[in-house]
Amino acid sequence: xxxxxxxxxxxxxxxxxxxxxxxxxxxxxxxxxxxxxxxxxxxxxxxxxxxxxxxxxxxxxxxxxxxxxxxxxxxxxxxxxxxxxxxxxxxxxxxxxxxxxxxxxxxxxxxxxxxxxxxxxxxxxxxxxxxxxxxxxxxxxxxxxxxxxxxxxxxxxxx
Numbered sequence: 001x002x003x004x005x006x007x008x009x010x011x012x013x014x015x016x017x018x019x020x021x022x023x024x025x026x027x028x029x030x031x032x033x034x035x036x037x038x039x040x041x042x043x044x045x046x047x048x049x050x051x052x053x054x055x056x057x058x059x060x061x062x063x064x065x066x067x068x069x070x071x072x073x074x075x076x077x078x079x080x081x082x083x084x085x086x087x088x089x090x091x092x093x094x095x096x097x098x099x100x101x102x103x104x105x106x107x108x109x110x111x112x113x114x115x116x117x118x119x120x121x122x123x124x125x126x127x128x129x130x131x132x133x134x135x136x137x138x139x140x141x142x143x144x145x146x147x148x149x150x151x152x153x154x155x156x157x158x159x
Contacts, residue, residue, distance in 0.1 A: 011092040019090025034083035041076035044069040052139035104152040
């Protein structure tokens with residue numbers, strides 16, 4: 001499937017026009033909210049995974065940490081996706097030709113699938129019923145996946 005026409009359209013869309021024409025809107029509603037949402041998402045991932053690894057918050061049940069963090073994870077992810085679409089629309093054709101953009105989108109897709117198909121279903125139950133090695137494996141995999149998303153996203157700016 002050829003995606004270039006979609007990216008050409010996105011850059012000429014209303015979102016692309018606003019992002020290119022009004023730098024203050026782009027910086028405020030795009031970049032700043034995107035970065036704050038990334039910080040919240042990263043925080044939820046780390047607090048959950050470090051708790052599963054037994055590094056932090058040992059006095060709080062891991063079920064409580066995972067449930068509370070996941071609520072904020074979903075909110076942050078929604079803001080990340082919305083602001084990411086807005087920001088990408090302003091420079092859509094440049095993103096189309098950027099290998100790191102595609103790497104980030106692939107890593108992001110893997111991260112979303114991992115959270116909603118593996119991690120969240122596993123952690124919904126009583127963690128005492130789950131093998132400790134499995135909880136630790138999920139935590140390490142999660143940290144690695146989301147670090148990959150962050151690293152590839154950062155490299156978009158360098159390329």
